[in-house]
Amino acid sequence: MPVPLIWLIAALALAGAEALTGDLFLLMLAGGALAAAGSSFVLDWPIWADGLVFLVVSVLLLVGVRPALKRRMQSGTGLPEPARALEGRSALVLDRVSQHHGQVKLDGEVWTARPVNENEVYEAGDHVTVVHIDGATAVVSKIG
Structure with missing residues (x-):
């Protein structure tokens, strides 16, 4: 099975699991897996490099995007x-x-x-x- 397809399946599985938790953690990991799938498809890097792309993108999403999304989701002040x-x-x-x-x-x-x-x-x-x-x-x- 091609490596990009494995990363894509991992991204879909993580995004699907996020629907059960709603914490946005697994969704950020799915974004990292999707980035790894894209880099693996476009560039012919070894598998460890794809894992590094997954790690870097996941951490960036967890640190940069997730807090802003959580704040936005919880910013409701009650009744309209x-x-x-x-x-x-x-x-x-x-x-x-x-x-x-x-x-x-x-x-x-x-x-x-x-x-x-x-x-x-x-x-x-x-x-x-x-x-x-x-x-x-x-x-x-x-x-x-």
């Missing part, structure tokens, strides 16, 4: 601004709001809702305040 802006607003209960179901009209849109306290129930027509947004659910509390 439009959802955060809904907190503290008044909403009208459309369908009875209890621990497991309910709907409110909030800012002209229908939202699923649940009460802050699990034992509370709000009936249709009640006015509630949005305490916070949990995904696509408004967590509400009775006004007053």
Whole structure:
């Protein structure tokens, strides 16, 4: 089997394994293996030179690219601004709001809702305040 093909298979295996971890470590190693495959295909170097290309490129990716990618992936500050802006607003209960179901009209849109306290129930027509947004659910509390 040709050496570039072995490096290419290693790169694909590492990239596939990265999908299971999500840590970006194996993806950087896959980049190194891909560089080794390319250098092995273009240049007729001995196998140790391909290994050196793999090592150098992998270390450069791990030191230079991975920290920036991890920072970018973790830079989320929570809720997007439009959802955060809904907190503290008044909403009208459309369908009875209890621990497991309910709907409110909030800012002209229908939202699923649940009460802050699990034992509370709000009936249709009640006015509630949005305490916070949990995904696509408004967590509400009775006004007053």
